[in-house]
Amino acid sequence: MVIDVLNFITNSLNRKLIILFLVMSSIPLIGVSLYANSFAGDSLEIQVENQLTSEALNRNNAINNLFSMRLEQTTSLSYSDSVHAVTLGSENMDSNKFELVMNNFQSSIGFGNGVNSISLINKEGQIVYNSLGKSEMYLENTEFERGLQESFVMLKEYDGSRVISTITPIFDENNGNEMIGVLNVNYSPEILDEILLNREGLGESGEVYLVSYDGLMLTPSRFSEGLEFNQIANTEPVKVCKSNGQKMTGAYPDYRDILIFGTSVCNDQYGFATLAEIDVAELEAPTTALSQVIILSVISSQSIIVVLAFIISKRISKPISDASKIIKTISEGDLDVIIKESKSKDEVGVLTNSIKTMTENIQQLIGNTRDSAMSVNASAIGSKTAITQISAASQETATAMGGIAKGAMDIVGKSHNIAESITNVSESISDLSHKTTAVNDLVKNVLQTSEEGIKLTHNADTKMTEIIESNKKASSMVESFVKQSEAVNSFVDSIKGIASQTNLLALNAAVEAARAGESGRGFAVVASEVRRLAQSSAKSADEIAVTVDAFKGATESTLESIQDEQEKINEGKTIIDETLQSFQKTVEDIKKISSNVDTISTNTKEQLPLIGEIKSEIDEIDSISNSNASAVEQISSATEETAAGSEEILSSMDELTDNSKTLEDEVRKFKLPKSLSVET
Structure with missing residues (x-):
């Protein structure tokens, strides 16, 4: 499943660019979000900690002040003479004065909300006075014993109620500060509860x-x-x-x-x-809400980024994808493609226009090559037919010369019958004259056909030269693509250098921010993000370099194909040159034959007016017959050589026909636009 997903992503440049945009935008966005969330949580925790610590300290101090005040109030009451008198059980005690002191004390503090109860306990542990009328000892022994030694405050329950219990020893100043008992004043905890239950600064919980x-x-x-x-x-x-x-x-x-x-x-x-x-x-509620806001923000921003990435990557990948499809189509031999000219001035636009120009040049090159191959093939077939006719004519001439030679030998052998056969000889000479004239005409026709073959071969050679020049231009253009790829690689190296320098500067900035301490923390975050972006830029530059290298490899492969085709074209040109040489040699031989035939025709015509003198010059017949036999043998030999040369030319023309047919078949594998197609 994972492999299928990876293949789905990596098989499309558009999807890879979207993923790249998404990853590059997600890393800083998520990083900043996590940092902001963590920083907000830490800040909130510190703020709450400071707030709670402040509340705890302030309220603890308020409680200490309250307890100190209550203890001072109790201590001040213990100095009253009436309290001393009641504690000692003095007979001279003025009860009215004591009641007045108690009432004034309770009134100054507030009875009920202030004072809960007042008790006087002598040093024997007996309650001598209780404002609530209690007579039983209610203090624990440890509390009473401590009260005899020092003043103190404690929280406790008394008579079913919570109280702030203050206990202080009573000293009789009239008897040398003798300790005579303990004063216990229980205060209402209302003020204490107000201090503790105040919700200000404590939130909802x-x-x-x-x-x-x-x-x-x-x-x-x-x-x-x-x-x-x-x-x-x-x-x-x-x-x-x-x-x-x-x-x-x-x-x-x-x-x-x-x-x-x-x-x-x-x-x-x-x-x-x-x-x-x-x-x-409650403490984490703001952080949770912030996290939700951050998550929604990240999702929203990522959605926007995905849309923008799709649009941008589409604009980048579509021309490259179209160019890739076109190049693939061309590599399969289908040149019937139309490439629209790109108006963009960036590298992708230049690449598209370069591929358009290259494709048009290749289309023209293949079209010209196919036309030339067809022309060469047609010329070769025509030359082959002409050479076949030359060969047949040479055979007929050789046969005729054989007959002439036989006749000449008969004349030599039967010179004594010349007179009787003079009429037949005259007819034979006349027939020979006609045949010689026919042969001469045939030789001239062959000569004319051969000269036309030379012209056609010259034209084929010129076409092949044009094909070679066109192929060289295509090769130069592809080599230019390779050089441009190297220039792109140089540009990518520059990007890598800039990214590396930016990374170094970001590292230095991070070091300086670290030295700045707390004040440089924000700058350190920015420096870290700059460094991460620099590293991401370097990585993207590496990916571009890989893509350019792949394009360069494909271009070099195309160059190799063109160079291979160049070699085949050169071989075809060599064959045409050899054919041209064979034609020229044939023409020279035919010219010799024509010259000999002209000589025969002239001699034969010269014999006709002298036929009447043969009888009187019978002695010379033998010599003339021998000369004729020798000439006939020479003509026969020349005719046989012409036939042999024709066979060689015919073999060469067969090879030329096969090569041109092979070239035409190879070129026909390419599918050209209809505007460049030819009828076959």
Whole structure:
């Protein structure tokens, strides 16, 4: 499945360009998005941490101030003489004054919302006064014993209510500051609850509460009622405070077993931890929303990029794809293609126009070659017919010369019968004259045909020269394509150099940004992106170089094909040149035959007027007959040589016909446009 997908992508330049655009745009976009999301999450976490830490510290300080104030108020009451008198059980105690002091104290603080109860306990542990009328001892021994030694504040339950319990020793200044008892004032926790339950700066799920070092929840929860002094909240920050007194910030399960992000302040003086917490879900909500926005932005931008990439890649890949299809069609021998001229001035446009020019030149070259091959083939067939006729005529001439030679020998052998046969000789000479004239005419016709063959061969040779020149031009153009490919490679090398220099500059910028520290972080990100883009540019340049090399290889292959065709054309020209030489030799031989036939014809005609003198010059007949026999033998020999030369010419013409037919068949494999086609 993966291989099929990869093949589907790699088999199309358009799809590869779209994927390349998509990857190149996705890497920086996703990188920046991830960085922005991470940076926003970290920033939000730091902001929340600072906010919670500030809230915990401020509220812990407010609680310390509240406790200190309550302890000071209790201590100031312990200095009252009426309190001393009641504690000591003095008989001189003025109860009205004591009640007035208590009422004034409660009024100054606020009864109910301020003071919950006031108790005086003598040093024997007996309650001598309780504002609520309680008489039973309610303080634990450790609390009472500590109250005899020092003043302190604690949170506890008293009479079913939460109170801020302040305990301070009572000293009698009149008896040398003798410790005479303990004053216990329980204050309402209303102000404490207002401090802790204030939701300002805590969001929707945040809260601040107190937990004792024993893990007991001391203050109300925002989410549930009645948890104070009932809920165990021995969470991780409480354990850390109890073990080493160090604050803790981080995510952990709270008393509800919900994952929260919180911070703690350890209050060793009062033995509790102040916890400020917020639900992790609320903390991560902005980051989650930002992530969703980023994802939607990435999807939207990628959709736009895909559309733009499709449009751009289509504009780039379509001319290349069309050129590739045309070149493939040409490589299969189909030259019946029409290439539109590109108006673009870029490399793709130049390539398209160059392929258009090359195709037109090849079409013209193949058309001319086919026409020339057909012309050569037709001329060769015509020459072959003429040579066949010459050969037949030579055979007839040789036969005729044989008859003449036999007659001459009979004349020599039968000279004594010459007189009787003079009439027959006269007729034979007359017949010989007619035949010689016919042979002479035939030889002249053959000579004329041969000269026309020479002209046709000259024309074929000229056409072959034009074909060679056209082929050389095509070869030069293809070599120019190779050089242009090398120029593109040089341009790609320049791109690689620029990308490498940009990469180095980006690296230097990143180093300088690192030296700048926090202030250079943004520049470091930009430098990193520039470096990544430089590396991507270098990679794209490598891919372009591979594509150009592939085109260069195809062009060089085309050049080799043209050069191979050049060799075949040169061979055809050589054959035509050899044929021309054979024709010229044939013409020379025919001219000799014509000269000899003219001589025979002249001699024969000269014999006719002298036929009457033969009888008187019988003695000379033998000599004349011998001369005639010798001449006939020479003519016969020349005729036989002419026949042999004709056979050689005929063999050469057969070879020329085969070669021209082969060339024509090879050229016919190419399919030309109708405008360049010929009727066959």
